[in-house]
Amino acid sequence: MTGPADRTRRYIASVEGDPQNVDDVITRMAATEVELVADILDPAAEIAVALAAMLLLRLEDAAPRLYLTVPQTRSVKLPLLGEHDLYDELAHVHQGFDAAKRFRKGPAPSPDLRLVFDGAADPGLHVRTAAWACSLDAELPEVAGNPVAAAFAGVLAAAEALQVGFRLAGSRARLRSFRGAVSLWDYSLAPILGPTITSPVDLSGFGIVGCGGVASATAWTLGLLPLLGDPLVIDHDSIDKEGTNLNRHLTATLQNVGDPKATLLAGFLGAAGAAPRPRICEWNRLSDAEKLEVRTGVVSVDDGAVRRDFQLDLPQVILNAGISDTGYYRVTYHDFLNAACLRCITPGGTLLGGPLATTARRLGISTARLNDVISANIPLPEDVVDALRPEDREQVRGVRGADLVATVCARVQPLPDEPAVSAPMLSAAPGVLLAGEVIKHSLGYKGPLSPALNVVGANVLKGPHQGWLTTLHKRSGCECLDPLYRRYYTRKWA
Numbered sequence: 001m002t003g004p005a006d007r008t009r010r011y012i013a014s015v016e017g018d019p020q021n022v023d024d025v026i027t028r029m030a031a032t033e034v035e036l037v038a039d040i041l042d043p044a045a046e047i048a049v050a051l052a053a054m055l056l057l058r059l060e061d062a063a064p065r066l067y068l069t070v071p072q073t074r075s076v077k078l079p080l081l082g083e084h085d086l087y088d089e090l091a092h093v094h095q096g097f098d099a100a101k102r103f104r105k106g107p108a109p110s111p112d113l114r115l116v117f118d119g120a121a122d123p124g125l126h127v128r129t130a131a132w133a134c135s136l137d138a139e140l141p142e143v144a145g146n147p148v149a150a151a152f153a154g155v156l157a158a159a160e161a162l163q164v165g166f167r168l169a170g171s172r173a174r175l176r177s178f179r180g181a182v183s184l185w186d187y188s189l190a191p192i193l194g195p196t197i198t199s200p201v202d203l204s205g206f207g208i209v210g211c212g213g214v215a216s217a218t219a220w221t222l223g224l225l226p227l228l229g230d231p232l233v234i235d236h237d238s239i240d241k242e243g244t245n246l247n248r249h250l251t252a253t254l255q256n257v258g259d260p261k262a263t264l265l266a267g268f269l270g271a272a273g274a275a276p277r278p279r280i281c282e283w284n285r286l287s288d289a290e291k292l293e294v295r296t297g298v299v300s301v302d303d304g305a306v307r308r309d310f311q312l313d314l315p316q317v318i319l320n321a322g323i324s325d326t327g328y329y330r331v332t333y334h335d336f337l338n339a340a341c342l343r344c345i346t347p348g349g350t351l352l353g354g355p356l357a358t359t360a361r362r363l364g365i366s367t368a369r370l371n372d373v374i375s376a377n378i379p380l381p382e383d384v385v386d387a388l389r390p391e392d393r394e395q396v397r398g399v400r401g402a403d404l405v406a407t408v409c410a411r412v413q414p415l416p417d418e419p420a421v422s423a424p425m426l427s428a429a430p431g432v433l434l435a436g437e438v439i440k441h442s443l444g445y446k447g448p449l450s451p452a453l454n455v456v457g458a459n460v461l462k463g464p465h466q467g468w469l470t471t472l473h474k475r476s477g478c479e480c481l482d483p484l485y486r487r488y489y490t491r492k493w494a
């Protein structure tokens with residue numbers, strides 16, 4: 001199966017825990033009615049409502065019946081979208097998506113969820129922004145939201161609609177509704193406004209490594225601000241022929257199939273005033289001179305080896321973002337000398353979700369089903385074994401649950417082309433937060449994401465929570481403890 005539905009389907013299978021159930025769940029999700037409402041489109045409301053709509057449309061098969069009730073008058077230029085009526089622009093860029101056929105202008109007949117974006121008193125779930133803060137159903141000070149908060153409000157709104165879809169579909173996914181305020185300035189669950197962004201964001205010395213779904217949301221958000229500088233924008237890949245990238249690539253439509261991801265992302269930054277230099281190659285293929293230019297790395301590649309290599313080229317700071325199969329997303333900060341470096345958190349050969357998620361993926365089952373087998377300490381069911389590649393079957397047949405992870409990691413080869421598991425709002429959540437960190441770093445703000453608290457992360461099905469800002473420590477044996485590397489890093493940035 002291919003097309004924009006494929007990767008989201010894999011994500012739903014992963015959280016559902018029962019792959020047999022996925023078709024039914026998706027069919028029922030697609031029958032959900034969601035209405036997006038704004039009486040006035042000020043820039044923050046327009047950014048939030050537009051991003052929420054794009055993320056929901058890109059759910060494709062699992063997208064709700066989406067209704068948009070907003071004024072004709074626009075107030076802000078949005079990346080990817082033209083400047084005319086918002087419904088028409090959204091419908092236009094999603095031409096060819098099945099979800100666009102269920103997209104309507106005007107009020108929903110009997111909405112399962114009504115998202116109200118502009119502070120009007122209409123009934124529904126209220127999505128608000130104020131400077132760096134945003135909220136679902138919580139009052140905020142009367143201050144205009146900045147583009148980062150507005151984009152994240154759109155992500156929270158789309159994630160809420162995804163949860164409503166799961167609930168109405170009778171899904172077994174574990175959900176927790178987020179209600180309240182969150183500040184993207186200090187990651188507190190309070191309406192902390194933070195400073196106003198007054199100057200252009202200078203991206204000189206930045207290297208954007210990886211231009212996938214996460215980075216596309218970073219660029220979409222950055223593209224809402226005036227930009228300067230000539231960042232390097234690096235990705236060897238193109239939007240795939242099958243269109244599976246399109247569930248999460250906010251830089252692309254079906255017209256962009258085959259286009260290089262770096263060029264598309266650079267286009268967003270260029271339209272906002274920067275002079276980005278796209279490089280359609282892997283990081284390792286850049287010249288030494290270009291590698292040395294990168295003072296701040298903005299990394300969201302899904303390849304652990306590239307992350308590890310990039311860290312050893314010793315940029316001054318790395319801002320990193322990633323997602324897991326189960327819906328967890330995180331953004332991390334690394335300066336090499338203090339707390340975890342990017343190598344510390346990227347052990348060779350495993351992915352963000354850890355050995356359990358990697359094992360489940362190699363076996364082609366959900367982590368929940370693998371957990372059941374491990375808890376019961378029983379061998380894998382025959383249907384799971386039979387679905388494996390012939391050479392892998394005998395390696396795991398009869399192996400008891402308690403020994404499965406070790407056996408699979410040791411004996412079963414990684415699949416050469418393991419497809420990504422993702423969902424539109426899952427990629428966008430860390431992408432938007434990463435944009436916030438780029439802005440803080442460029443403008444010289446000392447944000448909370450630092451060596452002391454170097455990771456912010458949450459599950460897209462549960463939302464931000466009190467402990468979402470934490471610390472990852474160094475791993476023993478990592479190169480960041482080696483005096484030679486440490487001296488080189490210190491001299492390089494003295």
Ligand SMILES: [Zn+2]
Binds near residue numbers: 345474
């Ligand atoms: Zn390290």
